[in-house]
Amino acid sequence: MAQVRKRVNEHDAFTRMHQAQEAERTERLAPGRAKLAEVQRRRERYAKLKKDFAALFTLANPQQRGKCSEEVFNELFALGDLLVRPAFTLSGETGEGIIEQIDGLVTIDGQLFLVEMKWWKTPIGKPEAAEHLVRLYGRPEAHGIFISASGYTDAAVAVCKEALLQGKVVVLCDLQEIALLIEQEADIQEFLRQKIQAAIVDRNPYYSPPLAGFYRVD
Numbered sequence: 564m565a566q567v568r569k570r571v572n573e574h575d576a577f578t579r580m581h582q583a584q585e586a587e588r589t590e591r592l593a594p595g596r597a598k599l600a601e602v603q604r605r606r607e608r609y610a611k612l613k614k615d616f617a618a619l620f621t622l623a624n625p626q627q628r629g630k631c632s633e634e635v636f637n638e639l640f641a642l643g644d645l646l647v648r649p650a651f652t653l654s655g656e657t658g659e660g661i662i663e664q665i666d667g668l669v670t671i672d673g674q675l676f677l678v679e680m681k682w683w684k685t686p687i688g689k690p691e692a693a694e695h696l697v698r699l700y701g702r703p704e705a706h707g708i709f710i711s712a713s714g715y716t717d718a719a720v721a722v723c724k725e726a727l728l729q730g731k732v733v734v735l736c737d738l739q740e741i742a743l744l745i746e747q748e749a750d751i752q753e754f755l756r757q758k759i760q761a762a763i764v765d766r767n768p769y770y771s772p773p774l775a776g777f778y779r780v781d
Contacts, residue, residue: 605642609748612638616745625682632680636667636710639741643751646670663698669708671755674732677702680710682738687711689718692733696722699731706732708755710741715769723768734758735769 615635622628633649640647648668667678679695681687692709699707709715709723715735723733734755744751754772761770 605748608638608642609745612642613745616742628682629680632682633666636678636680636741639745639751640667640669645752665698671752671759675702675705676708676734676755677705678708678710682712684713686714686716687719688716689722692719692722696726696731696733699726699733700729706759708734708736710736710738712738720769723762724766727762727766727768732759732762733768734762737771740771 612635615631615638619628619632619635622631637647637649646669665677666680669676669678677695677698681691687709692715695707695709699705707723707726714737720735723735726733736758740754741751743749744754757772758768758770761772762768
């Protein structure tokens with residue numbers, strides 16, 4: 564009987580030791596597994612983002628495309644670890660209805676940037692750029708990001724450059740740049756930082772950072 568008890572105790576001790584080793588191994592591997600799971604989730608999100616972005620070009624209805632594009636850009640900004648506020652509207656205080664529509668708001672290094680997106684067939688001109696600047700001038704701490712599917716006129720670039728004298732930083736993006744960022748799964752936050760720096764230091768709001776192999780996010 565004593566011998567049987569001894570064998571049972573030895574078996575129990577071996578089991579406890581094995582369980583302790585497995586628990587230690589699991590704990591040791593947990594961070595790596597969590598990292599792999601996060602990478603997989605990001606890949607899945609980017610795969611969906613690429614699909615949703617491509618679908619925008621098949622939409623003929625401007626309102627539908629505008630709504631869907633807001634969702635696409637919100638996801639892109641979120642993947643770049645940017646704080647995001649989705650599109651919103653502001654109404655007048657005396658029954659005027661909607662007086663402002665903002666396509667989005669992001670925070671980069673503690674600075675607020677209002678986002679404006681245009682799917683026009685012709686380049687964005689000075690009046691459209693100036694309209695976005697009016698929104699910024701009405702918000703002392705806000706700066707601007709403009710995204711265009713059709714580029715910008717020289718006059719639009721010039722008025723955005725002049726805005727820096729009033730303390731407003733405006734960066735001009737082409738939709739093609741955004742498409743490459745999504746395709747490369749690149750870091751849009753670093754991309755925008757470089758554009759912001761060029762707008763401030765070089766007074767070039769339309770600077771285009773090189774995108775080949777640009778800051779791939781893993």
